[in-house]
Amino acid sequence: MSDLYLSSLQIEAKSIPDQLKKNIPQRLLRWESFIFLLLVFVFILNSFASPYFLDAWNLSDATFNFTEKALIALPMAMLIIAREIDISVAAIIALVSVIMGMLAQAGFSVAVIVSAGILVGALCGLVNGWLVTAFNIPSIVVTIGTMSLFRGIGYVILGDGALREYPETFAYFGQGYVYWVFSFEFILFLIMSIVFYVLLHKTNFGRYTYAIGNNPVGAYYSGIRVNRHKLLLFVLVGAMSGVASVLLTSRLGSTRPSIATGWELSIITMVMLGGVSILGGRGTILGVVISAILIGLVTFGLGLLNIPGIVMTIIIGLMLISIVSLPVLIERFNRAHR
Numbered sequence: 018m019s020d021l022y023l024s025s026l027q028i029e030a031k032s033i034p035d036q037l038k039k040n041i042p043q044r045l046l047r048w049e050s051f052i053f054l055l056l057v058f059v060f061i062l063n064s065f066a067s068p069y070f071l072d073a074w075n076l077s078d079a080t081f082n083f084t085e086k087a088l089i090a091l092p093m094a095m096l097i098i099a100r101e102i103d104i105s106v107a108a109i110i111a112l113v114s115v116i117m118g119m120l121a122q123a124g125f126s127v128a129v130i131v132s133a134g135i136l137v138g139a140l141c142g143l144v145n146g147w148l149v150t151a152f153n154i155p156s157i158v159v160t161i162g163t164m165s166l167f168r169g170i171g172y173v174i175l176g177d178g179a180l181r182e183y184p185e186t187f188a189y190f191g192q193g194y195v196y197w198v199f200s201f202e203f204i205l206f207l208i209m210s211i212v213f214y215v216l217l218h219k220t221n222f223g224r225y226t227y228a229i230g231n232n233p234v235g236a237y238y239s240g241i242r243v244n245r246h247k248l249l250l251f252v253l254v255g256a257m258s259g260v261a262s263v264l265l266t267s268r269l270g271s272t273r274p275s276i277a278t279g280w281e282l283s284i285i286t287m288v289m290l291g292g293v294s295i296l297g298g299r300g301t302i303l304g305v306v307i308s309a310i311l312i313g314l315v316t317f318g319l320g321l322l323n324i325p326g327i328v329m330t331i332i333i334g335l336m337l338i339s340i341v342s343l344p345v346l347i348e349r350f351n352r353a354h355r
Contacts, residue, residue: 063318077198083313100297107280108167113262118180118272142255146248171274191268230298
């Protein structure tokens with residue numbers, strides 16, 4: 018009897034990625050197409066609202082509003098698809114920045130500073146993943162705790178001070194351009210988008226992510242090492258937070274423990290606006306990419322109109338609430354009509 022039960026779970030778990038693959042075109046016709054049309058609408062609206070919007074260099078500047086956050090949103094999407102979440106990403110950015118600042122003050126090379134930043138980010142992700150998988154604690158609880166822990170360590174090391182003496186070549190990561198108006202940050206975001214698209218939609222790793230998100234028990238009994246897979250996803254999120262910290266610190270030219278405060282809200286909004294279900298098992302990288310660009314254009318357009326930053330935060334919060342509540346309202350509407 019147990020063998021029959023095990024076989025049924027294996028068949029169910031293995032069929033999940035195939036079902037999702039068949040449903041991808043249908044989902045593209047629904048949510049991704051909707052937010053793409055919304056992106057086009059916002060672009061046209063901004064072009065009429067401000068005469069400076071269509072300038073090539075201004076559009077290039079607009080990419081700085083979202084690329085660093087969007088880089089974290091890519092692995093965050095995979096983590097949420099697997100039914101986990103990381104609220105500590107902004108605190109990881111701050112801690113990594115402080116560590117890089119200390120290394121720069123000590124006279125280390127750019128290669129060492131950047132490598133150490135990414136490694137520290139990955140280690141922070143490893144801590145989050147280990148606490149979640151080893152002790153079976155909800156990830157939202159763990160990462161709320163480590164959010165305070167990581168940023169607190171930054172304040173212990175640096176206090177309210179700032180570090181500004183970085184090597185000259187370090188500025189290229191956050192301020193340099195690869196070609197014409199295309200910044201290094203934006204090109205890196207495009208490359209990483211392709212990498213994560215392939216990882217999620219074209220590899221067994223991505224199929225396992227969907228399987229875990231849809232049926233963790235079925236995934237476990239089908240032979241997927243669920244805890245190890247989740248641990249790797251947390252490490253990916255931490256490492257990409259380290260990359261984002263390199264870019265942000267380079268762009269600002271200084272280190273403070275308070276940098277990236279509140280970024281976790283924007284990153285999660287990007288992921289969910291991209292169609293990733295907070296309940297797991299559903300979402301695409303394409304949706305997250307479109308969502309990131311959309312939010313970047315919205316904030317940039319509001320900035321050109323001299324809208325205060327606090328208003329932008331309110332708008333992002335309202336977008337997040339709308340995204341979470343919309344599927345529930347649609348489901349209730351459908352039930353009422355049925």
